[in-house]
Amino acid sequence: MxxxxxxxxxxxxxxxxxxxxxxxxxxxxxxxxxxxxxxxxxxxxxxxxxxxxxxxxxxxxRSRRRLNSVGYVMSDMLQFDNAVYFQSAVTVWQGEQLVAYNLRIRSHDRNFAVMADGRKLSKDTCTFVVRSLRG
Missing domain, CATH: 2.30.30.520 (SH3 type barrels.)
Known part of the structure; x- marks a missing residue:
């Protein structure tokens, strides 16, 4: 080993x-x-x-959980659950456009995530990047 x-x-x-x-x-x-x-x-x-x-x-x-310059691209339900539970800062992109910066996810389901400001964003069209602690 x-x-x-x-x-x-x-x-x-x-x-x-x-x-x-x-x-x-x-x-x-x-x-x-x-x-x-x-x-x-x-x-x-x-x-x-x-x-x-x-x-x-x-x-x-690996392609679904790729490292981003500020954190990790979220794709699994567990990652979204953890972001809600730990109140993680999330950045959301739609293509090349920044949709949300440093926001919390209030709740989510299979297709959508509800942000702290009330916006309901599609998981299919948006890329959610959660900040990661690096030591």
Missing amino acids: RQWIGRQVIVHYEEDGMIQIRGTVERMNYADKCLILGPKMQSIPFEQISVIEPLNADHKG
């Missing part, structure tokens, strides 16, 4: 259901039998890990 150290990966593991997490493998702690995944230095026991996948341009989900 040493070949994963320093690489960006997706780790699938079981802890009260299947969880998928992305990060950089910082080290393998063989004494405690766990993998340390950065940037949050999360410890994942070896026995719970089901799959480790490299995170590269060929990965299926």
Whole structure:
């Protein structure tokens, strides 16, 4: 498993259901039998890990969750749920035009997101970029 150290990966593991997490493998702690995944230095026991996948341009989900200069392009329902729950600052683009800057999402459903100012924006025509904390 040493070949994963320093690489960006997706780790699938079981802890009260299947969880998928992305990060950089910082080290393998063989004494405690766990993998340390950065940037949050999360410890994942070896026995719970089901799959480790490299995170590269060929990965299926990579094109949907691409890195933007200010954060991540949101595409999954969970990302929208988290943005609502954590009151994350979101920037919204429609093509080349900036539609909303540094706004919160009040609520969302499968097709639309309701912004804090009351506007209802389509998820199909707009690109939602959530700010990310980089350490």
